[in-house]
Amino acid sequence: MKKGIILVIDDEDIVRTSCSRALTPSGYEVKLAKNGHEGLSIMGGDKIDLVLTDLKMPDMDGIEVLKKIKQDWPGVEVIIITGYQTVDTAVKSIKLGAFDYIEKPFTPDALINAVSKALDHKNKSQQT
Amino acid sequence: MVYIFKQMLVKKSLHSLTGKLILTIGTLMVVGSSIFWYLLFRHQETELIQSSVKYGHSFVEYVIKSNRYGMLTFQQLLIQQTIEAIGSAEGVLRVRIFDSRGKIAYSSDKKDIGTVVDKKAPVCVGCHSAEGTHPKDTPTVLISKDNRDFRVLNIVQPIYNEVACYTSTCHAHPRQQKVLGLVEANLSLAVLDKSIKNQGLAITIYVLVFLFVISVVLCTILWNLVSTPVSLLTRGMEKVAGGDLDYHLDINTKDEIGELAQAFNAMTSDLKKAKNELVEWGNTLEKKVQEKTEAIHRAQAQLIHSEKLASLGRMAAGVAHEINSPLTGIVTFGHLLLKKFPQGSEENEDIQVIIEQANRCSTIIKGLLGFARASAAEKAPVNINDVISHSLNIVKNKADFFNIKIVTNFDDFLSKVRADSSQLQQVFLNLIMNAADAIEGKGTITMSTRNIRDNSGDWVEIEFRDTGPGIDDENLAKIFEPFFTTKPVGKGTGLGLAVSHGIIQEHGGSISVKTKRGEGTSFFIKLPAYKEMP
Known part of the structure; x- marks a missing residue:
């Protein structure tokens, strides 16, 4: 049984692959999208539990993706991946409903830890 | 006076104020005095001549009256003798009596007797001004000059017919004849002329003396009141113009x-x-x-x-x-x-x-x-002492700090500062780590805080002092430049002080350094004190 379906949205192939390779061995199903639009179309098709999205992307940035997901799929948790975390963007993303943010470069353990916490939170909130 | 004129000449003073005043007033005085002199002289002359004429009339009356008796009794010798006697008096040049036909009947000069004068003769023209006219019956006065250029008064007085004349037994004149003859007297005015000349000379001398005295007084007054002070003023102007x-x-x-x-x-x-x-x-x-x-x-x-x-x-x-x-x-x-x-x-x-x-x-x-x-700082009023304490808590358990003595001299009444505490912590950690590197794990790091006040306002000053070797002069100018580091490769990025400088500057403060070779280095951070609203 899969622990959860995770959608990774990042314009960088290496980040997507890293996430996939880090999370898959731990029993997560990982779906990948190159940009916000692709990510949202996957959201419309499959049942996604958690979204990992980059903050800075061409066309649609992470904050917009976050807003759209929280608007259309309020039950889905979002973790922001950022290359240069600043206090204000972190605060802004948390205010908009992101569960957490994770700074690049991250270790597989740090990623798994953040993902697991987010999914636990999702499960707990669904039970209540 | 001579001195004044010399001065005037030296200074081309005819063009000076004093010179112009003296020239103008002098000219006016000379012209005025001349007119005065002339009028006075003329007046005197006229007065004297009028007196002489009056005297002349009296003289002629006197001649007529002296001979009245002789004429009424027709004693020709008596008349001639009387005339001669009168004519010999001083100042009397000639006395003559003419009959009605112009013949000289009696004269102080006997040679003239019997001579008939023409109507055009000087003695006649006074009455007979033109040929054919009837003689006037008023006395005629004529003034001429003699050969010595003295004036001569010539008076001609008619002898009128009267009752005693035409009733006389001798050679009674007809009653209807109005004028019986003429008396002519020539009187010398030489004495008068001499007197006039003397008076004129006296007046001239008086006027000249008056002019001279007035000129001297005027020059002196002008010199003292105008010329000298103006010279002093000019000299003063020159001095001032020269910068004195x-x-x-x-x-x-x-x-x-x-x-x-x-x-x-x-x-x-x-x-x-x-x-x-x-x-x-x-x-x-x-x-x-x-x-x-x-x-x-x-x-x-x-x-x-x-x-x-x-x-x-x-x-x-x-x-x-x-x-x-x-x-x-x-x-x-x-x-x-x-x-x-x-x-x-x-x-x-x-x-x-x-x-x-x-x-x-x-x-x-x-x-x-x-x-x-x-x-992108998030600022709030913070106590710098607290921020430094937190920073120290992070580092003090690190192995690098085991042999380092950390001293804190905190001002308990330190003003607060409006700042982003996490950014300040980054700055303080950076300075503490740099100090630790400088003393190579052995020595003292002293942190002091204090309130200071200068012309630009109230400040909080934080000092980080180490007992390291100090910074070289050549490096001192570069320590706040990005990527400048003296640490070995792999140990420092060269960004710490540059970032700290940026953060402090963004907080409206300044960061500076004082160093002495062999004694250590002090970093000073100055941040504006936060004034709480009452």
Whole structure:
């Protein structure tokens, strides 16, 4: 049984692959999208539990993706991946409903830890 | 007087005020005196002549009356003798009696007797002014000149017919005849002329003496009242024009010149005051310009530095984004690979080196991001003592600090500062770590805080002092430049002080350094004191 379906949205192939390779061995199903639009179309098709999205992307940035997901799929948790975390963007993303943010470069353990916490939170909130 | 005229000549004083005044007044006086002299002289002359004429009339009346008896009794000898006697008197030139036909009947000069004079003769023209006219019956007065140029008074008086004449038994004149004859008297006015000449001479002398005295007095007055003070004023003007503003005019008269001198002295004093003010102002201005120039240079240098940091910040943000993604790949795959080799194996160790180096790259990137973060501070009133304490808590348990003595001199009444505490913590940690590196793990780091006040306001000053070897002069100028480091490769990024400088500057403060070779280094951070609203 899969622990959860995770959608990774990042314009960088290496980040997507890293996430996939880090999370898959731990029993997560990982779906990948190159940009916000692709990510949202996957959201419309499959049942996604958690979204990992980059903050800075061409066309649609992470904050917009976050807003759209929280608007259309309020039950889905979002973790922001950022290359240069600043206090204000972190605060802004948390205010908009992101569960957490994770700074690049991250270790597989740090990623798994953040993902697991987010999914636990999702499960707990669904039970209540 | 001679001195004055000499002075006037020396100074071309005919063109001077005094010269013009003397010339004008002198001319007026000469003209006025001449007119006065002439009128007075004429008046005297007229008066004297009128008196003489009057005297002449009386004389002729006297001649007629003296001969009345002789004429009524027709005693010709008596008449002739009387006439001769009268004619011999002093001043009497000639006395003649004419009959009605113009024949000289009697004369003081016997040779004339019997001579008939023509109507055109000088004696006749007084009455018979033109041929054919009837004689006038009034006395005629004529004044002519003799050969010595003295005046001669010629009076002709008609002898009128009267009752005694035409009733006389002798040779009675007809009753209807009006004029019986003429008496002519020539009287010399030589005495009068001499008197007039003497009087004229006297008046001339008086006028000249008067003119001379008045001229002397006038020149003296003008010289003392006008020329001398004006010369002094001119000299004063020349002195002032030459820059001698201490020159004082010593003219104390109460007149207009005195007032002018006082005004001149006041002007000189005002000029001196104004000049002093100007000089002082010029000096101050130079100093102010110098100060402003220095301030501008400082501001320019700071602006260039800030601009450098800002560009670096923008670049860092872009680089961070680009580099962090590949680093994520290296770290993630490194970790995945690490699990495939047992701990202690050569491969495992190699992979760990890869991961460490990737993390080092990440640290450098984070340092660079400090520039981007400096502009996004979240400020709140904070107590600097607390921020330093927190920073010390982070480092004091590190192995590097085991042999370091940390001393804190906190001001308990330290003002608060409006700041982003996490950014300040970053700055303080950076300075503490730098100090620890400088003393190479052995020595003292002293942290002091204090309130200070200067011209620009109230400040909080934080000092970080170490007992290290100090900083070289050549390095001192570069320590706040990004990527400048004296630490060995791999130990420092060269960004700590540059980022700290940016953060402090963004907080409206300043960071400076004082160092002495062999004694240590002090970093001073000055932040504006926060004034709480009452």
